Amino acid sequence: MKKYRFLFLASLITLVLLGGMAVVACSNNFKHVPQTGFVEHHVKNEDSHIPFDAYWNAPDDKIWNDRVNGVNGKKVMMAVVPVDTVHMDVRPESSEGFDALRNLAAYFQKSVTDSMEKEVAKNPNFDMVPVGTRGAYTLELAIISITPTNARAGIFVTALSGIKGGGLVKRFIKKGHIAMAGRLRDENGRIVSEFADYEEDHSSLLGVDAKDFKKYAHHQRTIDEWSREITDVYSSTYGHKTPKRMISINPF
Numbered sequence: 001m002k003k004y005r006f007l008f009l010a011s012l013i014t015l016v017l018l019g020g021m022a023v024v025a026c027s028n029n030f031k032h033v034p035q036t037g038f039v040e041h042h043v044k045n046e047d048s049h050i051p052f053d054a055y056w057n058a059p060d061d062k063i064w065n066d067r068v069n070g071v072n073g074k075k076v077m078m079a080v081v082p083v084d085t086v087h088m089d090v091r092p093e094s095s096e097g098f099d100a101l102r103n104l105a106a107y108f109q110k111s112v113t114d115s116m117e118k119e120v121a122k123n124p125n126f127d128m129v130p131v132g133t134r135g136a137y138t139l140e141l142a143i144i145s146i147t148p149t150n151a152r153a154g155i156f157v158t159a160l161s162g163i164k165g166g167g168l169v170k171r172f173i174k175k176g177h178i179a180m181a182g183r184l185r186d187e188n189g190r191i192v193s194e195f196a197d198y199e200e201d202h203s204s205l206l207g208v209d210a211k212d213f214k215k216y217a218h219h220q221r222t223i224d225e226w227s228r229e230i231t232d233v234y235s236s237t238y239g240h241k242t243p244k245r246m247i248s249i250n251p252f
Contacts, residue, residue: 149176
């Protein structure tokens with residue numbers, strides 16, 4: 001009897017996880033992505049292979065695919081510049097907010113660099129190089145919008161979770177969010193690809209999430225996922241599908 005109960009619970013959890021991931025994969029927050037002037041092509045993503053809300057690409061399929069596939073010894077060489085924090089929809093109003101923004105920008109650059117270095121280790125046709133290297137692409141990123149997680153509300157909601165109806169309170173508390181934009185330039189400075197994405201806090205499916213009690217922990221997790229997605233998209237051929245995995249079961 002216990003065995004069947006365990007199998008039932010395991011199946012139920014699996015269905016919940018798959019359902020949650022499907023919702024995330026199918027959703028598009030393009031209407032929430034602010035136009036701040038960082039990208040020239042503010043275009044809703046219609047390519048199901050790409051995980052971003054906005055996406056535009058120059059018709060350079062053959063040039064790009066030849067590099068990704070290592071044709072005639074070619075490879076994708078990537079340089080990453082510091083993350084832009086000038087193109088914000090709303091600038092922070094306090095020194096604490098400015099410090100947090102600078103820290104998140106530095107975190108974003110390190111996260112995407114670390115992700116790409118992992119790709120370098122396993123992909124002979126992908127390399128990271130200094131800015132200005134001949135033949136290299138340059139990745140430019142920007143944080144364009146941010147609202148901190150309401151950490152005090154997270155504590156309040158947790159306190160109410162054991163009270164009947166207390167869980168409903170969480171629905172009326174505004175979530176934190178972060179939005180980013182990016183552009184890829186070729187060695188001549190020409191923009192060949194642009195993208196943008198907007199994400200709200202995604203609490204763990206387990207119901208309790210330590211990130212709810214910190215102002216920017218959700219933002220860091222989102223940045224790490226963006227870094228994985230950016231690396232996967234820009235180290236792969238056209239048509240490659242990059243999955244979106246913002247839902248997590250990790251409560252820390």
